[in-house]
Amino acid sequence: xxxxxxxxxxxxxxxxxxxxxxxxxxxxxxxxxxxxxxxxxxxxxxxxxxxxxxxxxxxxxxxxxxxxxxxxxxxxxxxxxxxxxxxxxxxxxxxxxxxxxxxxxxxxxxxxxxxxxxxxxxxxxxxxxxxxxxxxxxxxxxxxxxxxxxxxxxxxxxxxxxxxxxxxxxxxxxxxxxxxxxxxxxxxxxxxxxxxxxxxxxxxxxxxxxxxxxxxxxxxxxxxxxxxxxxxxxxxxxxxxxxxxxxxxxxxxxxxxxxxxxxxxxxxxxxxxxxxxxxxxxxxxxxxxxxxxxxxxxxxxxxxx
Numbered sequence: 001x002x003x004x005x006x007x008x009x010x011x012x013x014x015x016x017x018x019x020x021x022x023x024x025x026x027x028x029x030x031x032x033x034x035x036x037x038x039x040x041x042x043x044x045x046x047x048x049x050x051x052x053x054x055x056x057x058x059x060x061x062x063x064x065x066x067x068x069x070x071x072x073x074x075x076x077x078x079x080x081x082x083x084x085x086x087x088x089x090x091x092x093x094x095x096x097x098x099x100x101x102x103x104x105x106x107x108x109x110x111x112x113x114x115x116x117x118x119x120x121x122x123x124x125x126x127x128x129x130x131x132x133x134x135x136x137x138x139x140x141x142x143x144x145x146x147x148x149x150x151x152x153x154x155x156x157x158x159x160x161x162x163x164x165x166x167x168x169x170x171x172x173x174x175x176x177x178x179x180x181x182x183x184x185x186x187x188x189x190x191x192x193x194x195x196x197x198x199x200x201x202x203x204x205x206x207x208x209x210x211x212x213x214x215x216x217x218x219x220x221x222x223x224x225x226x227x228x229x230x231x232x233x234x235x236x237x238x239x240x241x242x243x244x245x246x247x248x249x250x251x252x253x254x255x256x257x258x259x260x261x262x263x264x265x266x267x268x269x270x271x272x273x274x275x276x277x278x279x280x281x282x283x284x285x286x287x288x289x290x291x292x293x294x295x296x297x298x299x300x301x302x303x304x305x
Contacts, residue, residue: 017197
């Protein structure tokens with residue numbers, strides 16, 4: 001049970017990086033970046049390639065991945081957002097879909113279609129704590145996610161750059177009137193968003209594996225997390241990310257956690273299989289939309305694309 005909870009926290013921490021990055025761009029631009037899932041793919045393949053070539057753990061190649069993804073995120077903003085920023089939000093919506101397809105196709109051409117496994121953050125194996133045996137990668141994922149979220153918090157709350165980024169997210173017109181270069185701040189926001197997604201890609205590449213077509217699945221989960229938590233809410237995005245993780249890890253484990261239920265109801269295992277857990281997740285998503293459309297923490301952005 002301890003390992004199940006650790007796996008849930010680990011997966012939720014990785015999804016939190018994705019959801020926070022997604023919401024940062026949403027708040028800064030008012031538009032949805034549907035290439036966000038593709039950042040995971042690019043970051044995962046970059047980490048896997050660097051790890052294989054250099055024979056180094058993920059913690060060492062992480063700065064290179066973050067730097068590369070910040071550059072890619074900034075370039076995407078120049079190609080998919082700035083030319084269309086004065087047009088309806090659906091224009092950016094469509095352009096980011098196109099950019100996501102370009103990123104994933106380019107990844108396929110460069111790295112090929114085969115799945116890749118990334119390096120562990122620190123090392124593989126397990127760690128015994130008392131009677132519990134804990135997976136080192138899961139522990140490392142939680143620590144890495146906490147460190148990156150804390151760094152993002154410090155930047156946004158304790159630095160002049162962060163104050164400018166927050167000003168743009170809260171009121172672009174007022175920020176412009178105060179002399180803030182809104183275009184540069186949005187470019188930086190895209191870069192930070194892509195870096196967080198790339199870090200998640202490094203995690204997923206080792207925890208599972210990464211293929212060029214994984215971007216859509218990660219994008220959907222990110223969208224669900226952001227919507228369930230509250231559109232534009234950072235703490236809501238984190239809460240939504242952990243909810244998605246709980247449905248993916250804990251729900252399929254119910255037949256193991258509750259063996260008596262399997263004996264009482266023979267179909268219990270099928271109802272809470274890994275495949276069925278996806279159905280339960282989207283049913284919960286619909287319930288939240290029906291009873292609390294503003295999300296669990298309320299909407300910070302009163303507009304949905």
